[in-house]
Amino acid sequence: MKILLASSDRDLLECYKILLEADLGQTVTAFDGTQVLSLLSSEAFDTAVLDDELPRIEFGKLINQAHEKNIPVIALTNGADTGQTQADAYLKYPFDYDKIKRTLIKTLSDAGKEDGNE
Amino acid sequence: MNKAEKKFRIYAILVIFVLLTVLLAVINAVNFTMAADDADRLTQSIAERQGSFERIENAPEEFRFDPKNKDFRMGPMGPDSPEMNASLRYFTVAFSDKGEKAETVAFNISAVTEEDAKEWAKELLKEKTGWTRGTYRYRVYKKNGTTYVTVIDQGRELLPSYRILIISAVGEALCLAIAWFLLLIIGRKIYAPIEEADRKQKNFITNANKEFRIPLTVISGNTELAERKYGPDDQTRSTRRQLLKLNELVEKLKTIGIYEDENGKLSEISLSDHLKIALEAKAGAFSEKGIELITDIEPDVKLQADPAAIKQTFDELCDNAVKYSITRASFKLKNENGHVLIEASNDADLPDGPADQVFDRFTTLNNAKDKENGAGLGLSYVKETVKAHKGRASAEVKDGDFIIRITL
Numbered sequence: 001m002k003i004l005l006a007s008s009d010r011d012l013l014e015c016y017k018i019l020l021e022a023d024l025g026q027t028v029t030a031f032d033g034t035q036v037l038s039l040l041s042s043e044a045f046d047t048a049v050l051d052d053e054l055p056r057i058e059f060g061k062l063i064n065q066a067h068e069k070n071i072p073v074i075a076l077t078n079g080a081d082t083g084q085t086q087a088d089a090y091l092k093y094p095f096d097y098d099k100i101k102r103t104l105i106k107t108l109s110d111a112g113k114e115d116g117n118e
Numbered sequence: 119m120n121k122a123e124k125k126f127r128i129y130a131i132l133v134i135f136v137l138l139t140v141l142l143a144v145i146n147a148v149n150f151t152m153a154a155d156d157a158d159r160l161t162q163s164i165a166e167r168q169g170s171f172e173r174i175e176n177a178p179e180e181f182r183f184d185p186k187n188k189d190f191r192m193g194p195m196g197p198d199s200p201e202m203n204a205s206l207r208y209f210t211v212a213f214s215d216k217g218e219k220a221e222t223v224a225f226n227i228s229a230v231t232e233e234d235a236k237e238w239a240k241e242l243l244k245e246k247t248g249w250t251r252g253t254y255r256y257r258v259y260k261k262n263g264t265t266y267v268t269v270i271d272q273g274r275e276l277l278p279s280y281r282i283l284i285i286s287a288v289g290e291a292l293c294l295a296i297a298w299f300l301l302l303i304i305g306r307k308i309y310a311p312i313e314e315a316d317r318k319q320k321n322f323i324t325n326a327n328k329e330f331r332i333p334l335t336v337i338s339g340n341t342e343l344a345e346r347k348y349g350p351d352d353q354t355r356s357t358r359r360q361l362l363k364l365n366e367l368v369e370k371l372k373t374i375g376i377y378e379d380e381n382g383k384l385s386e387i388s389l390s391d392h393l394k395i396a397l398e399a400k401a402g403a404f405s406e407k408g409i410e411l412i413t414d415i416e417p418d419v420k421l422q423a424d425p426a427a428i429k430q431t432f433d434e435l436c437d438n439a440v441k442y443s444i445t446r447a448s449f450k451l452k453n454e455n456g457h458v459l460i461e462a463s464n465d466a467d468l469p470d471g472p473a474d475q476v477f478d479r480f481t482t483l484n485n486a487k488d489k490e491n492g493a494g495l496g497l498s499y500v501k502e503t504v505k506a507h508k509g510r511a512s513a514e515v516k517d518g519d520f521i522i523r524i525t526l
Binding site for chain 2: 019022092094095096097
């Protein structure tokens with residue numbers, strides 16, 4: 001399993017990368033929209049966990065790009081405008097690790113990508 | 119326009135109105151009293167001259183014009199002035215033989231005939247002194263067995279007083295109009311910063327709500343990491359407990375922020391059902407803490423209200439009861455005179471007295487028995503909701519019971 005984790009907060013990336021890699025699989029991090037786009041086009045991911053306010057690129061465009069590659073998107077959100085984007089799942093800050101893990105597993109199984117790593 | 123600003127203007131104008139009215143009333147009352155006093159002194163000096171005020175041949179020193187004395191000044195004419203007789207409109211009737219025989223001692227008035235003067239004087243015989251028929255001042259006095267009645271016309275003397283009275287009334291109206299206009303400008307100046315502060319506070323709440331969320335997520339993740347590395351201990355458990363509190367606080371901040379921005383959609387809902395559901399959800403928590411729950415909920419109490427806000431309000435009230443009750447909590451809901459009354463009470467270790475401060479943000483009552491204090495936002499949300507539904511909420515401690523009363 002390969003996860004793309006994107007947030008503009010590097011502390012968040014650092015600690016959740018360690019946790020997700022320990023439990024679920026390889027986790028690649030990005031801290032702005034440009035990075036997400038280039039990672040999406042250059043690497044294959046099973047799922048993308050993206051903050052919905054990433055700098056530089058509009059969130060809708062990132063979702064479209066991921067969906068084109070058949071990658072389900074989990075949106076990390078502050079609670080505003082959840083209805084306007086087409087993410088596959090939403091995770092509202094503040095969440096704990098258990099919640100992000102459960103959401104990831106559920107999203108992957110919904111998308112038929114469960115790979116038995118968990 | 120801001121409601122508080124309007125209130126301020128009405129109170130300010132009321133204060134100005136009362137002050138001006140008192141001031142002008144005192145000025146006019148003193149003025150008329152002094153006029154009456156002057157008239158009395160005049161009738162007194164007529165009385166001293168046996169009812170007739172003839173020309174005084176030798177005016178007292180201070181009233182005598184002296185061409186050599188360049189410092190001589192004549193002041194306003196008082197009742198003692200020797201010139202008084204020239205401008206005096208009056209008559210005096212003398213009654214002898216126990217009032218049988220009437221005779222005019224002095225008569226210098228146009229409005230009255232001598233015959234009428236005698237009739238009039240007879241009417242006044244039993245009196246002492248005072249005003250009669252508008253601006254006439256009279257005095258009844260006895261000298262050598264004869265009773266005299268002197269009536270003087272003070273119409274001209276009172277004219278300035280009446281003018282001042284009218285000017286006062288018009289002036290006051292004008293002052294109030296100007297004050298109202300100035301208050302419009304000043305009110306804006308005073309309230310603009312207050313509104314700005316209010317807006318900033320709301321902004322802060324919205325921002326704080328947002329800005330807290332990611333750090334909380336990071337702290338939570340790092341706590342998880344620390345527990346994996348070193349195993350869970352008291353410190354990580356305490357961090358998790360504090361995180362829970364902060365998460366709860368952030369959720370409440372969010373609801374407050376939203377609620378202040380706009381009113382929710384109203385629809386007719388059953389308050390009874392909402393309260394029952396809220397209480398059922400907390401039934402476990404109540405029994406776990408050994409709190410006896412007493413309910414008296416009238417069925418089918420309906421209200422046009424915002425369902426989400428009402429749900430949250432009832433949740434907060436139940437939350438509060440779970441947190442702060444010692445042995446028992448009670449909820450009442452009923453319809454009375456077209457209003458909905460909600461009463462939530464619980465036993466508490468608190469001194470008696472009003473406790474409306476619980477509705478302020480970040481305020482909790484100091485409860486020595488329970489260290490599990492909340493953030494102090496729940497009841498402020500309750501108050502906001504009640505206010506938005508045009509209701510009233512009050513809180514007090516009575517006979518050791520903490521009681522919240524809501525009228526909707």
